[in-house]
Amino acid sequence: MNNSLNIPRSFTEMRRTQKKRHRDIAQELGISEAELIAAHSGSALPDAGVSLFAVRLQPRWPELIKEVEKLGKVMALTRNEACVHEKKGVYHHSSVNGQTGLVLAGDIDLRIFYQHWHSGFAVRETLTDSVQHSLQFFDQYGVAIHKIFLQAESNLAALDALITAFSDAGAAPLQIQAAPARNTAAMPDNFDQAAFRDAWRSLRDTHDFFSMLRQFKISRTLALREAGADYAEQLDTQVASDILLAAAQEQVPVMVFTGNHGMIQIHSGPVSKVLPTGPWINVLDASFNLHLRTDLIAEAWIVRKPTTDGLVCSLELFDVHGELICMLFGERKPGQAERCEWRGLLDQMRTEHLLCKA
Structure with a gap:
C-alpha cells in the first residue's frame, strides 16, 4: 500500500x-x-x-448479509464503470446456495456471487x-x-x-491483485452457427441463456452478432437515454439490472424523474436512483429470448470491452407474458434507433 x-x-x-x-x-x-x-x-x-x-x-459473507435485515431500511448500491444503481429497502429473504446468494425482498433484489468477494x-x-x-x-x-x-x-x-x-481485528494486511488485461473476445474455434441458432430458438427460460453461452464458449456480444435479426438487433447508443425518458413519460414499469462480477442489483417498477446531466442519464426517484454514463456505452442491442411464457425482450448495453453495463426489461414475474406496453416501447426504439448495416 x-x-x-x-x-x-x-x-x-x-x-x-x-x-x-x-x-x-x-x-x-x-x-x-x-x-x-x-x-x-x-x-x-x-x-x-x-x-x-x-x-x-x-x-463470512452469507452470514453477514443475512444480518443486514436487522438494520432496517438502507440504501443498496451496486455499480460498474458506466452505471450506478441505488435502491432503498430492507434486506429480507436472504439465502445462499454454494457461492451464489439471493436477496428477494421486492425493493432489494440481488443476485450475489460470493466467490468474487x-x-x-x-x-x-x-x-x-x-x-x-x-x-x-x-x-x-x-x-x-x-x-x-x-x-x-x-x-x-x-x-x-x-x-x-x-469484526476481524486479527486480519492479515490487505493483499490486492493487479487487474488482468481486458482482451477482446475471439470467436471460438469450430463455432457451429447453425447449432447455436437452434439452441437459441430452443431456449425456454431467460436463465438458460448463460448456460448456452458457456456451452458454445462465446461471449455475449459475439453471441448477439451470431443470433440473427429475429433475436438480436443493434441500435445506436442514444437509445439508452431515450428509452428511460419514454418509460417515464408513458409510465411503463421496467426492470433495470446493473452489476459486476460479484453482484447484480435489480429495480422493478416505474421510473418517473429522468434527467440528463452532461454525459449522464439519471433516474432520481424516491427509492431508486440510476446514473448511467452514456458516453461509455459502445453497443446497444434489442435481444429476444424464447421462453415458456413467450418471447422476453430486453435492451442490453455494453462497454468498449464487451462488458455488460445494464439490461432493461419490462416488469414481469415468471409465468407472466411480457407486457404489451413494453414490447411497444421497444418497437418504437427500434424504429428510431436501428443501426443501418454497411
Whole structure:
C-alpha cells in the first residue's frame, strides 16, 4: 500500500476541499478503493484530523448479509464503470446456495456471487453536517462490488451488533491483485452457427441463456452478432437515454439490472424523474436512483429470448470491452407474458434507433 500513514489525511483533505468521491480519490492517490478504506482501519489510523474510520470484517459473507435485515431500511448500491444503481429497502429473504446468494425482498433484489468477494469493511465517515455509516465490499482487485448505506431510519444499534459479531481485528494486511488485461473476445474455434441458432430458438427460460453461452464458449456480444435479426438487433447508443425518458413519460414499469462480477442489483417498477446531466442519464426517484454514463456505452442491442411464457425482450448495453453495463426489461414475474406496453416501447426504439448495416 502507498504510504498508508498519509492516506487518511490526504483523503480527508480531498473530501473537504474538492468534494471528490472515494473511488476518484483512490485513483488520484494511485491505490485501489479497498486499499483506501483499509488505510483507515486499525493501527494504520492516525490519531486525529481524519474524517473516516473503518473496521475490517470477517469474510463470512452469507452470514453477514443475512444480518443486514436487522438494520432496517438502507440504501443498496451496486455499480460498474458506466452505471450506478441505488435502491432503498430492507434486506429480507436472504439465502445462499454454494457461492451464489439471493436477496428477494421486492425493493432489494440481488443476485450475489460470493466467490468474487475478497474484503469488507464497516465504514463511518464524518461529513459536513452528518455521520454516514456504511458496509462496503470489494473484489480481489480492490474494486467495489457492493455498498450498503444506512439511512436516517436505520437501526444503529443493530449495526453496532453486526460490527461486534463480524469484526476481524486479527486480519492479515490487505493483499490486492493487479487487474488482468481486458482482451477482446475471439470467436471460438469450430463455432457451429447453425447449432447455436437452434439452441437459441430452443431456449425456454431467460436463465438458460448463460448456460448456452458457456456451452458454445462465446461471449455475449459475439453471441448477439451470431443470433440473427429475429433475436438480436443493434441500435445506436442514444437509445439508452431515450428509452428511460419514454418509460417515464408513458409510465411503463421496467426492470433495470446493473452489476459486476460479484453482484447484480435489480429495480422493478416505474421510473418517473429522468434527467440528463452532461454525459449522464439519471433516474432520481424516491427509492431508486440510476446514473448511467452514456458516453461509455459502445453497443446497444434489442435481444429476444424464447421462453415458456413467450418471447422476453430486453435492451442490453455494453462497454468498449464487451462488458455488460445494464439490461432493461419490462416488469414481469415468471409465468407472466411480457407486457404489451413494453414490447411497444421497444418497437418504437427500434424504429428510431436501428443501426443501418454497411
